[in-house]
Amino acid sequence: MIVRALFYGLLLWLLYRLVKGLGPRRPERRRTAPGTAVRGGDLVQDPQCGVYIPVEDAVKGPGGTRFCSEACRDAYRSRKS
Ligand SMILES: [Zn+2]
Secondary structure (H helix, E strand, C coil), rough: CCHHHHHHHHHHHHHHHHCCCCCCCCCCCCCCCCCCCCCCCCEECCCCCCCCCHHHHHEEHHHHCCCCCCCHHHHHHHHHC
């Protein structure tokens, strides 16, 4: 009976997963989803490309504006003038 074989295969796989999962495993938490606050800092919006960046990572622009990169700052600056 092929269904029974599949069932036992699944059972074995579940057991394997259970045994593997017994050790203390820390989940990877390296990724931060876009749009979520990181490091508890304030997010500012880049007026050039519209992306949100944490204040401490932002590039300072003229008039207290913040940018995600120097390229954006320069583009914004040249657009203004
Ligand atoms: Zn930008």
